[in-house]
Amino acid sequence: xxxxxxxxxxxxxxxxxxxxxxxxxxxxxxxxxxxxxxxxxxxxxxxxxxxxxxxxxxxxxxxxxxxxxxxxxxxxxxxxxxxxxxxxxxxxxxxxxxxxxxxxxxxxxxxxxxxxxxxxxxxxxxxxxxxxxxxxxxxxxxxxxxxxxxxxxxxxxxxxxxxxxxxxxxxxxxxxxxxxxxxxxxxxxxxxxxxxxxxxxxxxxxxxxxxxxxxxxxxxxxxxxxxxxxxxxxxxxxxxxxxxxxxxxxxxxxxxxxxxxxxxxxxxxxxxxxxxxxxxxxxxxxxxxxxxxxxxxxxxxxxxxxxxxxxxxxxxxxxxxxxxxxxxxxxxxxxxxxxxxxxxxxxxxxxxxxxxxxxxxxxxxxxxxxxxxxxxxxxxxxxxxxxxxxxxxxxxxxxxxxxxxxxxxxxxxxxxxxxxxxxxxxxxxxxxxxxxxxxxxxxxxxxxxxxxxxxxxxxxxxxxxxxxxxxxxxxxxxxxxxxxxxxxxxxxxxxxxxxxxxxxxxxxxxxxxxxxxxxxxxxxxxxxxxxxxxxxxxxxxxxxxxxxxxxxxxxxxxxxxxxxxxxxxxxxxxxxxxxxxxxxxxxxxxxxxxxxxxxxxxxxxxxxxxxxxx
Numbered sequence: 378x379x380x381x382x383x384x385x386x387x388x389x390x391x392x393x394x395x396x397x398x399x400x401x402x403x404x405x406x407x408x409x410x411x412x413x414x415x416x417x418x419x420x421x422x423x424x425x426x427x428x429x430x431x432x433x434x435x436x437x438x439x440x441x442x443x444x445x446x447x448x449x450x451x452x453x454x455x456x457x458x459x460x461x462x463x464x465x466x467x468x469x470x471x472x473x474x475x476x477x478x479x480x481x482x483x484x485x486x487x488x489x490x491x492x493x494x495x496x497x498x499x500x501x502x503x504x505x506x507x508x509x510x511x512x513x514x515x516x517x518x519x520x521x522x523x524x525x526x527x528x529x530x531x532x533x534x535x536x537x538x539x540x541x542x543x544x545x546x547x548x549x550x551x552x553x554x555x556x557x558x559x560x561x562x563x564x565x566x567x568x569x570x571x572x573x574x575x576x577x578x579x580x581x582x583x584x585x586x587x588x589x590x591x592x593x594x595x596x597x598x599x600x601x602x603x604x605x606x607x608x609x610x611x612x613x614x615x616x617x618x619x620x621x622x623x624x625x626x627x628x629x630x631x632x633x634x635x636x637x638x639x640x641x642x643x644x645x646x647x648x649x650x651x652x653x654x655x656x657x658x659x660x661x662x663x664x665x666x667x668x669x670x671x672x673x674x675x676x677x678x679x680x681x682x683x684x685x686x687x688x689x690x691x692x693x694x695x696x697x698x699x700x701x702x703x704x705x706x707x708x709x710x711x712x713x714x715x716x717x718x719x720x721x722x723x724x725x726x727x728x729x730x731x732x733x734x735x736x737x738x739x740x741x742x743x744x745x746x747x748x749x750x751x752x753x754x755x756x757x758x759x760x761x762x763x764x765x766x767x768x769x770x771x772x773x774x775x776x777x778x779x780x781x782x783x784x785x786x787x788x789x790x791x792x793x794x795x796x797x798x799x800x801x802x803x804x805x806x807x808x809x810x811x812x813x814x815x816x817x818x819x820x821x822x823x824x825x826x827x828x829x830x831x832x833x834x835x836x837x838x839x840x841x842x843x844x845x846x847x848x849x850x851x852x853x854x855x856x857x858x859x860x861x862x863x864x865x866x867x868x869x870x871x872x873x874x875x876x877x878x879x880x881x882x883x884x885x886x887x888x889x890x891x892x893x894x895x896x897x898x899x900x901x902x903x904x905x906x907x908x909x910x911x912x913x914x915x916x917x918x919x920x921x922x923x924x925x926x927x928x929x930x931x932x933x934x935x936x937x938x939x940x941x942x943x944x945x946x947x948x949x950x951x952x953x954x955x956x957x958x959x960x961x962x963x964x965x966x967x968x969x970x971x972x973x974x975x976x977x978x979x980x981x982x983x984x985x986x987x988x989x990x991x
Contacts, residue, residue, distance in 0.1 A: 410521065410660060410661055412434055412521060413655070413658055414653070415631035415634045416430045416654070418650070419642060419649065419650050419651075421592060421641075421647070422642075422647060423647075426649050427463055428449070428592070428650075428651040430448070430449050430653055431449075431471050432447045432653060433446050433471050439475065441842060442839075442842070443474070443477075444521050444527075445520070445522075446474060446475075446521075447518065447588060447655055448516070448517070448519075449467070449516075449517050449534055449588040449653055450462075450463035450464075450467050450516045450517075451514060451533075451591060451649070452514045453561060453564060454648070456512065457510050458512045458513075462511075462512035462513055462514040462565065465494070465497075465498065465512070466514055470490055470491065470494060470516075473490040474486055478743060479743060479838060480807055480836050480839070481838050483522050483841060484527065485807055487529050487575075488575070491573055495566060495571040498511075498565055499511075499566050499568065499569050502566050513566040515565070515590070516531050516532060516564075516573075517530045517548060519655070521657075522841055524660050525577055525580060525841065526579075527577050528547055528548065528577070530576075531551060531563050531565060531573045531574065532550075532551055532563060533551060533552050533561060534548070534589065534590050535589050539610070540581065540583070543603075582660050583656075584656075584657040585654060585657075586654070586657075587602070587606070587654050588653040589602075589650075589652050589653075592651065593638065593641040593652055595648070596641050596646045597637065597641050605640070606633070609629055609632070609636075630655070633652075633654050634652040634654050638651070638652050660843075675760075675762040676760075677720055677725055677762055678719050678761035679722070681719070687717070687761060688759060688760055690707040690709055692706070696716065699721070701721050701723075701730075701832070702721055704717070705719070707765075714768040715765050715767060716767070716769075718766065719763045720734045734762065734832075736834070736836070736839065737764065737831040737832055737834070740831045740834050741764075741766070744803055744808065745802065746798065746799050747798075748798045748828060750769065750828065750829045752764060752765070753765040766829075770821060771819055771822050772820055773816050773819055774792075774816075774818040775815035777815075777884075778815060778884055783918070785918075786923070792820070793880075793884070793946065795825070795826035796826055796828065796880065797877065797943070797945070797946040803873070804870045806836075808837070809834065810828065810831075810834060811834060811853050811862070811873070812830060812832070813857060813873055813876035814880065853876065856893070857879045857880065858875075859873075859875035859876065860901070863898065863899075869935065871935040874930055874938055874939060874941065874942050875930060875938065877942065877945070878930035878945070879931070881949070882912055885912050886912050886915040887915075887916075888915055890910070890927075905971040905974075912924045912927055922952045923952070926948035930945050933970065
């Protein structure tokens with residue numbers, strides 16, 4: 378088949394258009410990644426070309442949030458549908474990768490796409506008696522995002538990096554020998570599950586990354602490839618001194634790919650030969666002043682009072698004021714009520730604060746759940762920095778707890794299910810809320826739960842973007858924050874799970890767990906000294922099996938909690954399973970972690986003393 382080319386060979390049309398997002402100047406300010414790329418494929422001595430290659434380098438916001446992609450695939454020769462498999466893999470990977478949520482990390486986006494691709498190819502191959510004769514292909518892809526490279530590899534195509542005159546192979550061939558014949562041990566479409574190698578590395582300006590199929594590396598040695606790259610690198614540096622570095626570099630990349638493929642065919646390659654070369658021309662800017670200028674395009678609005686108007690929105694009430702922000706109840710010209718959040722003038726010259734404020738509305742627009750407050754995105758231009766959300770008439774869970782000192786357990790469970798549903802919407806977008814507390818959960822008049830406030834969110838996809846800003850580490854309220862968050866350890870979705878369990882305990886008992894002493898904890902030893910009082914001792918209506926699920930979610934060590942919020946809410950609502958588990962005596966380290974470590978320390982001390990004496 379013909380080689381699939383997603384990126385035009387013409388360097389002038391290599392950069393694709395992208396939809397700009399006006400609400401995300403903070404991210405675009407950090408965007409300075411420039412890549413030149415070239416690719417070439419030849420069927421060689423074979424009657425058809427079963428390789429597929431594709432490069433996509435978008436511009437604007439998409440380049441910042443998703444990055445640039447290069448993919449190469451080789452249809453397995455023994456597979457009758459190998460050519461179709463390679464074409465499907467490259468085209469669908471590139472298209473589907475850019476269709477994944479902006480909030481996802483590169484690893485999650487790519488893994489999800491590759492898992493689906495592999496299952497599709499494997500399913501198509503079931504029409505063949507032997508899966509190896511169906512839709513099977515190798516696959517290697519590079520995603521360049523900000524200042525990092527993400528590599529995904531399965532099969533025997535290869536990925537190299539050329540840096541400062543040295544060629545290094547980044548991939549590992551998934552092959553084995555049976556007698557004198559070499560076989561693939563891993564490939565897309567070979568089995569219902571596929572193990573794809575993943576690696577992330579920092580990139581540097583001037584790096585060159587090479588992707589080649591076995592039709593090239595089987596006959597051209599690494600030494601010869603390195604020598605050819607060195608010669609072309611010198612040409613790039615020489616010509617860039619006199620002209621447009623990007624276009625000249627791109628042309629040289631195309632020339633190199635053709636030269637390497639021609640060299641492989643001349644050396645007697647018996648397979649299709651394909652090559653891709655990407656040159657890192659520039660990396661994102663590091664100048665804090667440039668970033669601040671981009672962030673401060675809109676002025677901070679002054680403090681507003683009832684009766685004042687901003688962009689046609691009249692202030693009806695002041696709902697919240699703090700050192701960091703203000704929230705107003707406003708009414709538009711049609712009489713509709715909504716909430717307006719504005720930044721505090723205390724942070725007028727704080728670029729990191731402005732970036733985080735801008736990200737709040739951007740994240741909110743991408744969290745789609747009936748249990749999360751909705752951002753109101755209007756097309757009209759703004760004269761100042763603010764964003765709008767739906768207005769929710771009702772009460773916070775803090776107020777609900779005061780009004781319901783002895784609630785029905787089933788009523789609490791119904792509310793917790795909605796809270797978990799909202800939190801799950803964050804987690805599905807690889808976003809942590811990080812400030813779950815009763816004040817940030819609203820209950821509307823018709824019984825709907827809404828999670829509010831995106832100011833402390835951690836977004837995995839955004840965290841991958843390099844910026845010169847020193848981003849704030851926003852900690853949640855001490856009483857509701859997981860120990861690992863307070864101690865500065867790595868946080869995961871289990872941190873939000875812990876916060877939900879604290880809220881659940883308070884809703885059921887009217888009190889905070891651990892006697893309300895958690896806010897005083899500053900060290901791991903402080904947390905280990907906390908004493909858990911079962912919820913059923915405070916509220917006899919709470920079943921013992923439900924308290925087991927609560928206690929597990931409130932474990933100091935994250936690995937001892939439930940796997941995720943879904944598992945927790947399941948345990949909170951299914952007594953039989955939890956009751957069976959609760960009848961098993963848990964180990965001492967789970968029941969009394971401080972006593973366990975103290976006993977272990979004493980035992981080691983005695984052992985050391987005995988060794989010293991005898």
